[in-house]
Amino acid sequence: MNEYYILIIPALIMGTFSRVTMMKSDYRQYPTYPKGYLAHFTLGFIAAGLGAIALPALIEKEFSAITFLALGAQHFRDVRGMERQSLDNIEITEMVPRGTAYIEDIAKTFEARNYMAIITALVTSVIVYIAIVFSIQSYIAVFIGVLGGLGTHFFIKNLIRGKEIGDIAEVKEAEISFDGPMLKINGVFIMNVGFEESRNIFLKKGLAVEIIPKDDNAIAYLSNIGQRQAIQHNAANQLGIRKDVDEPDFTPIARRNSDNGNIVMGIVLMRPNINALIDVVKKTPLLESSKQKPLDSITNLKYRENKI
């Protein structure tokens, strides 16, 4: 049994490392609450453990060990459920809700990161094993395994890295105006604001952006309501919204220009800064659930072939 430690320990360390480096503390501040750190570190360690012992089990002809991987997969699906439930529970406490699509996306990411730990650990142990089979000295074998694990980690990290709004659309400043009580942004009717005072605040402190999709696929992405909620949430959360629960007038609303698919969004911030707003909108992640590629559909391909 002792000869397997050289496979298990580097794999366990690499798998855990893979999970830990993904817990970076950024603007989302999630899951980087202190308790969240511990919970996800432990789950990452368990995931790495599953990946690390898979190969020694196969070498020992313990084929039933594969069922433990299946059990692990089931467990990490529960992680997704746990994250979803936790974010759903705090949703009503958010000034500007995340929206179910954003929550689903975050939950999926958590599940995927545990699989990343399993795969990194597995690849590390396989490489160490192959190196040992080729009679390479054990410390060099471990070194090669660690390099392989690092390569796998960065490869998967790159693979699951999502796009951002800035990749598929241009974001420009837009103009807020009023037509009677109707709030308009670049000519698109947004909502009816009944109070004169609220209108003045909008005109004085309000900021607006227009998101211009680069192609037809981007128009489909941005039409998704969940994607728009994510943009609203990120803007309000990161820049500080000027609103309280009993002031629905200042809820950020993103509306679509039905003529061209552009999205306009107005928001009233504590410290208005248009460049910061444009930056935040550009950096909003593109949700997996809003991804659509209508341009790749058979009908569209046929139509475009005939056209060109």
Next chain:
Amino acid sequence: MEIGLTHFIIAIVTTNKDAVSSGSSPIFYAKDEEHLNTICLRISKVVRGMVHEVDSGTKLVIKQ
């Protein structure tokens, strides 16, 4: 869980008695524009609703 009516007219406030007659929501008659705004503000703060203007002199409080 929070349960409540949304997208529903909670109150109609008007200075023009001819503009609004009966309906499912309570109607408040205001003396002038200033009184209208005061009533709207007070109702909207109670129900956390939003005030919308239908016409000059008529506003709705709606819970969004």
